[in-house]
Amino acid sequence: MILILSFTIIFAILVFRQRLKVRRLPPGPTPLPVIGNIPQLVYQSWRHKGIVPAFDYFRKKYGNVFTLWLGPFPHISIADYETNHEVFVKNGNHYKNKVLPPIFEHFCDGFGLLFANGEIWAEMRRFTMLTFRNMGVGRNIMEERLLNEIDKRCAELNNTEVDGKIIVKHNEFFELITGSFINSILVGQRFEDHNMEEFYHMRKLINGIIEVFTIFDTTTAVWILKYFFPQRYAKSKNGWNGISDYVGQAAEKRLEDIKSGKYILDEENPKDFIDAFFIKMEKENRNGGHPAYTMKSLKYTLLDLWTAGHDTTAATLTSGFNQLVNNPEVKEKCREELMKITNNGSRPLSLNDRSQTLYLNATIAEIQRHASILNVNSWKTCDGPTTVNGYQLDSGDIITAQVSALHVNDDIFKDADKFNPDRFLENQKLFHQLIPFGIGKRSCAGENLARTNLYLMFGNLLLRYDVQPHKKLPSTTEQFPFTSSKVPDHSSKLEFVRI
Numbered sequence: 037m038i039l040i041l042s043f044t045i046i047f048a049i050l051v052f053r054q055r056l057k058v059r060r061l062p063p064g065p066t067p068l069p070v071i072g073n074i075p076q077l078v079y080q081s082w083r084h085k086g087i088v089p090a091f092d093y094f095r096k097k098y099g100n101v102f103t104l105w106l107g108p109f110p111h112i113s114i115a116d117y118e119t120n121h122e123v124f125v126k127n128g129n130h131y132k133n134k135v136l137p138p139i140f141e142h143f144c145d146g147f148g149l150l151f152a153n154g155e156i157w158a159e160m161r162r163f164t165m166l167t168f169r170n171m172g173v174g175r176n177i178m179e180e181r182l183l184n185e186i187d188k189r190c191a192e193l194n195n196t197e198v199d200g201k202i203i204v205k206h207n208e209f210f211e212l213i214t215g216s217f218i219n220s221i222l223v224g225q226r227f228e229d230h231n232m233e234e235f236y237h238m239r240k241l242i243n244g245i246i247e248v249f250t251i252f253d254t255t256t257a258v259w260i261l262k263y264f265f266p267q268r269y270a271k272s273k274n275g276w277n278g279i280s281d282y283v284g285q286a287a288e289k290r291l292e293d294i295k296s297g298k299y300i301l302d303e304e305n306p307k308d309f310i311d312a313f314f315i316k317m318e319k320e321n322r323n324g325g326h327p328a329y330t331m332k333s334l335k336y337t338l339l340d341l342w343t344a345g346h347d348t349t350a351a352t353l354t355s356g357f358n359q360l361v362n363n364p365e366v367k368e369k370c371r372e373e374l375m376k377i378t379n380n381g382s383r384p385l386s387l388n389d390r391s392q393t394l395y396l397n398a399t400i401a402e403i404q405r406h407a408s409i410l411n412v413n414s415w416k417t418c419d420g421p422t423t424v425n426g427y428q429l430d431s432g433d434i435i436t437a438q439v440s441a442l443h444v445n446d447d448i449f450k451d452a453d454k455f456n457p458d459r460f461l462e463n464q465k466l467f468h469q470l471i472p473f474g475i476g477k478r479s480c481a482g483e484n485l486a487r488t489n490l491y492l493m494f495g496n497l498l499l500r501y502d503v504q505p506h507k508k509l510p511s512t513t514e515q516f517p518f519t520s521s522k523v524p525d526h527s528s529k530l531e532f533v534r535i
């Protein structure tokens with residue numbers, strides 16, 4: 037009897053507190069106690085065939101800022117540019133901390149960039165962005181290495197030409213080219229015949245992580261996963277440990293070589309991320325050291341950069357070429373522009389051409405809008421009482437720029453379902469309203485690298501090849517609309533015909 041009474045009282049308090057909170061927060065469907073809006077979210081995702089269309093349904097019904105209770109906690113999504121800018125840029129200092137999925141927090145131990153908060157994360161983020169900027173501006177390491185990578189991989193492709201056609205499993209081609217480029221920027225080694233096995237090993241580990249990157253795995257307590265779902269737990273563990281061991285070994289070997297005098301660090305010209313880190317670490321050590329500049333921190337940062345940078349870029353390239361072969365008139369207009377600018381393809385496209393390739397820029401923007409790689413963006417917590425659109429938020433309230441919902445927002449992108457690069461030429465403002473790399477203090481730390489990759493890859497491949505579908509057109513619809521991240525169709529192949 038006492039048990040039933042206590043349970044009823046606790047339940048009544050929870051319901052009362054939830055009702056009070058609902059009144060203060062941005063609108064949304066009425067939540068149930070404990071399970072919140074999960075039934076409505078599941079139903080609308082089923083009805084509209086995906087999480088993003090379900091978000092769009094809630095946005096249309098409740099406005100650009102809406103609340104969904106995921107279990108007992110309210111989660112606020114913002115699906116327009118102005119409010120996101122106001123919250124995450126102008127007021128961004130309040131939203132630096134991510135809600136860390138327990139399993140990743142457990143593996144990363146407070147280090148790295150993706151699943152960390154606090155001073156070590158902030159310092160590593162500053163350092164990473166500065167290092168990438170230095171590699172892009174002035175010294176142009178990024179451009180040189182990527183153009184070299186494109187040359188070498190295209191030469192390999194050309195060797196497989198039969199009857200004037202090269203049949204390409206394009207997602208695998210983009211995974212290899214992106215993996216090799218990122219590896220060369222981070223640890224100074226591209227993938228060639230002698231170390232190709234290492235690339236396949238990394239791919240296998242990343243695929244394992246992607247398989248368990250579901251809403252279930254990212255919200256469940258570690259002990260539950262460990263004891264009741266040991267295979268899922270092992271998959272995450274093997275993935276994170278395997279990748280961090282691979283990049284960590286490269287860093288340790290470099291350190292040994294530096295100590296033994298076999299390798300000399302050039303302070304003015306670091307050749308990759310590891311070099312830049314050791315140069316900074318040496319400087320910090322002279323001043324008593326900094327907890328962000330340790331081998332452990334380097335290992336986890338490299339791990340995060342590899343995993344965050346690889347699939348996102350490869351998926352955008354795959355999704356983009358799927359769109360281009362479905363929209364041949366766009367492909368032709370890009371090529372016409374590229375030919376004009378490079379004097380009929382007599383030189384490769386360079387980053388310096390960006391101001392002249394207006395149509396290519398618009399096409400890449402439209403590709404990124406459709407590719408919009410995360411169905412659900414990572415959640416941030418607010419660090420103190422603040423307001424969003426006039427609503428009062430408390431410390432710990434959960435919020436995000438819901439990028440996927442913003443990119444299908446018909447009020448911003450008219451006929452959002454259509455693939456139409458011209459929309460960006462007709463209204464330049466749309467370039468700012470597009471936020472494929474997120475916004476604010478937790479936006480993508482590799483944006484610079486990714487933009488370099490997308491521009492040079494799309495531009496130079498379209499200059500070299502006429503790309504056609506092979507046997508069937510790839511689909512441009514989302515393959516796994518119920519998972520956290522998007523996966524483009526890679527069931528088909530493409531034909532590359534040399535120009």
Ligand code: HEM
Nearest residue numbers: 149341344345348349352414473474478479480481482486
């Ligand atoms: C087309 C390619 C890419 C896209 C579309 C993309 C997009 C994103 C998005 C949407 C986020 C989350 C933003 C948020 O939480 O609000 C993110 C975070 C991140 N990205 Fe990227 N990304 C790409 C490539 C890269 C590359 C090449 C790297 C590095 C090599 C990278 C490193 C990171 C890191 C470290 C974070 C976490 C930043 C933090 O929490 O402080 N990304 N990215």
